[in-house]
Amino acid sequence: MSHPNKKRLRRSMMFLNCQKPGLIKDPYIYKPDSIMLDLEDAVAENQKDAARYSLFHALQEIDYHGVERVVRINGLDTPHWKEDIRVCVAGGADVIRIAKTETAKDVHTVEEHVLAAEREFGRPEGSTLLMAALESCRGVLNALEVCESSDRLIGIALSGGDYTKDLQTVITGTGVELMGARQQMIIAARAAGVQCWDTVFTNLDAMDVFEEEVRMIKMMGFDGKSLVNPRQIDIVHKIFTPSQKEIIFAEKVVKEIEEKKALGIGVFTVDGKMIDIAFYDGAKRTINLAKASGVYEGDL
């Protein structure tokens, strides 16, 4: 059976540097859906060991008030990832984010070590979920095989900085350089039934551009975005939470389709729009998202 939290709400996933005790002690106050405690790029090479002790005690002792605790581990091309996995599992991390994933085999390698660690530390087998960051052209091209690689895998995330480096371009602010990857990844994720998250937006002086980008990735179908600053959380939540108008319309659609079906009517109008069974799943999804976001008060 699939893990109960595999598909939970993950609109906002905020990075926090495990090297900085001041950052990891109380980030739940900003109410992101998930925090991503970073052992990878934010941690200096000679502090990789120190970050693990801080991580272990944070996972064991800090009450994050229901915020999901993801840990980004170092890549499989480093000497750090095996100990990273041991400390994540021993500490009870909810999800491990695999950096620089390129193939299903990468996920399988991590999965083997996670299982060994669950046995070593007496955690239930299968309790540690995985997500994969795609950071290269090969990784993006292999998105589908990565998405289908493991029952533990909750989804894939684009890592735009490394990806554009591999693509031999830069982050331009227009999104044109990320178009192909975003499209490929969301299609692969949906085909495999897993979630998909967009890359970080690092220019904190351009909140209007950030907001535009969030609107775009929402329209593309993404589940949420990796974030670098608490100021970004509310904007993402606002855009990813259905409006009252959308909720009311979705409710009408669901109710009408159910009623009309019983009467043997296939196509009809709601608020002047033609509706048939093809609209049912989308309307249900809006209701479910509203429920998960805590803004639904109806009876569906």
Place this chain on the structure above:
Amino acid sequence: MEIKKAAMAGTLESSDAQVTVEPGNGSIELSIESSVIHQFGKQIRATILETLNRLEVGSAKVTVVDKGALDCTLKARVECAVYRSNDMTENLPWGGAIRS
């Protein structure tokens, strides 16, 4: 565990603590400097001694410069310094000698 050589962990940033361990003379010689020594001195001392005890360190000179670190940070910095003094970074006893 033996303190084989001097080792340090942590920084002087706010909410952190810098812990230095050096080989001792048969007992624990602990010195603490903290901006909150009057409010939390006793607790800081107890946390550090408990952590050293769990790591079975009986002989060491330990210097702590605390910048308002939580208990969990103090533990993390002491453990890191002790394992660094033994050049150990892998196969650590998470949930064993390293625990809450």
